Amino acid sequence: MHPLGEEDALIPRPRGALPVVCAVVLAVLITVGGIVFLSPEGMCGCIAMVTLILTLGPLLHGLCLLTEELLHHSNTRYRGRGLLSQVLQACGLGGKTLFAAVLSGLLLYLVGHPQPHECHCWVLCLLVSVLYTLFKSLGILSPSEVEVSDICEGRKMNVAHGLAWSFYLGYLHLVLPHLENSIAAFRASHQSSSVWRRGSRKLLILIPLNSIVTHKLEDEDSNISFYDNLPNTEIDRAGVRGRVYKHSVYRVTDENGEAHDCVCEYATPLLTMYRMSHESSAAFGESERRQQVLLFYRTLQEILEQSLECRNHYKLILLNDNHEDDPHFLSKTILRHLQQQENEEFCVTPPPHQEMAHPLVRPMLNAENGIYHNSDPMSREPTIQMSLPQSLKVPVENTDHYGK
Template sequence: MQCLRDEEALIPRPRGALPKVCAVALAAVTIGGIMFLSPEGLFGWVAMAILILTLGPLLHGICLLAEEMLLHSNTRYGGRGLLSHVLPACGLGGTTLLAAALACLLLYLAEHPLPHKGQCCKLLFLAPVLYALFKSLGVLSPSEVEVSDICEGRKMNVAHGLAWSFYLGYLRLVLPRLEDSIAAFRSSWSRESRRLFILIPLNANISHKLENEDSNIYFYDNLPNNEIDRAGVRGRVYKHSVYRVLDEHGKGHECVVEYATPLLTLYNMSQESSAGFGEPERRQQVLLFYRTLRDILEHSLECRNRYKLILLNDELGDDPHFLSKTILRHLRQQEKEEFCLTPPPQQEMAHPFACTPCTPPKVHPIHYSDPMSREPTLMLSLDSPQPLKGPVENSDHYQ
């Protein structure tokens, strides 16, 4: 299980609700302090603060709405309704408007008016205008964490699109046919190697020949081609390569191995200056690609138990045989997992109470049958129904 712990240490987790909890706690402490120090103007100050915070985004949304309506209403929205599409796209949704309306109502219903009402009105107008100005100039632009959270939450990253394309356009087509291809290639193959090993290096630098990466890996042969009609192409060919991996004793282990081809796109994007895609962004996208592809495949019934994702950490790749050792470790781990999941059948005695010390018990092996390998049958009884038996007293009572 060492490789699984190493992968979990590298893969970023989805962002949770800790910032919301901290914000709620901070607001509760602040409001509690104000209530303790000066409870007479609490509702008025809370309403004023909510108005300042909501009017700023509303004014900035109006600035965005001006350009969208004048220049992009037809090209970006296709002439669709103002209320249903353009207003929510500019941030003028119902949530912000509702918060501003509730703040106005709270300010109106406040029992104690705010002191220095004239100064509060000036602040109420000045703060939202300055917010809209700073927001438009980029001073109050969202941070990298916020942008990353939005992109990951709405599945807008490059890695999400590549992972779904790799699954829908390739893995979902070939993995259900993989076992039949291996059986047609060599029926005596061991069960633990009848999976597709997908290599995902963190640096996204993929070699087109695995033997160039590790001298203990040799190309063995290709599996029979799978021809699938796809996107107007009759008999499009999908193929897999079989490699022989040598262990420390020189024994060969055959398995179907290949790199995740979408990583070539990520690597080429990082080499193009116009893509604006540097090495740190590429590494982050590779990790998101691995996490997204793993989640997709775990919920896919067609691909279950037909693949193995191997994340390769390039920082630990100084060993010239790092790739072969990693593949062999996953092979052995998979073999141990399947051995634990399918233990050998046990033997039981046919008549455990009929044997005597002089007579050794007769042991009969139990023959197990796979319930999923039989067709369901309906069993009918020809006996007439019998009434239920009443309670029978069978205990002895001694006076």
């Protein structure tokens, strides 16, 4: 444990503007020195030429990034927005870099191309180094949004990655292994009622793209009603004895009036994303929030698919936000996923009457092992025939009594 007085020495402070000041001072010194040894027109021409060289590279690289974004990510990452609204900015084809390139080209046109004797090699080397440092510090040559996003996704540095791992390790990894026992205890305590005749025994995790979470599902859709809570799961966690984790059972009514029971809840990290997008100090806008929600869904899905403890105990449901005209969008989406789960489930050991491939063919009992099998070799339902283990000792015939 460190004393309280040493906290200032341990906690890093935000980085300041000292690199920018140093770069500006260095550029001024080199420019003044170049004007002394060269003519002002020649020095301005050299500066314009070096600036154009430094900015053309990022602009050409931005065109390469633009090709990738338009062909593969215009709908998923930018929701089909206009070319000039967001995609060009994200690829670095707008703002400071484009302004610097246009200004240097205009200056080079007005001053004229410098002659070879006016731009010595040592002057070019110094100007390239100094102007690169200056433009890098001012953000003119900073990475584009696409490059930053690629780096953050590749190194798992996004907000979505941290929230997905926190949601898994701090909640799902703890409660999903106990979900089946909780549902069994719940059904045992509600045997007199018509509970869970139809529905799913998985945890349905709702992930809306707009990250708008309602605390009561029945407030969002009238076809959904709260039924009861599952038995609490108590786990000693981080110094808290018997920390309580609970799930709610909801009853979803379809168009025919039939009730489907399920354990359903929103992904709570979406509340954090929504609050961050409304805090100016978080620098987390609505467009970034939507992108982070999609990354959260993808990351959480990858994590859960590799978790043996959570397998077959969950279902992620991604909710689109284009459903303002449908008041029962949530219930329809849940019912569609429930129907999909019912179609995916099948009986591992079908009943005997389903094993008959033909009504005239009847199963016969194997006298040795007592197992039914179909006598029709063309039966659609294959059966496993087993025989009881027999002794390896071969009986020996003894005929000595005939010789007596």
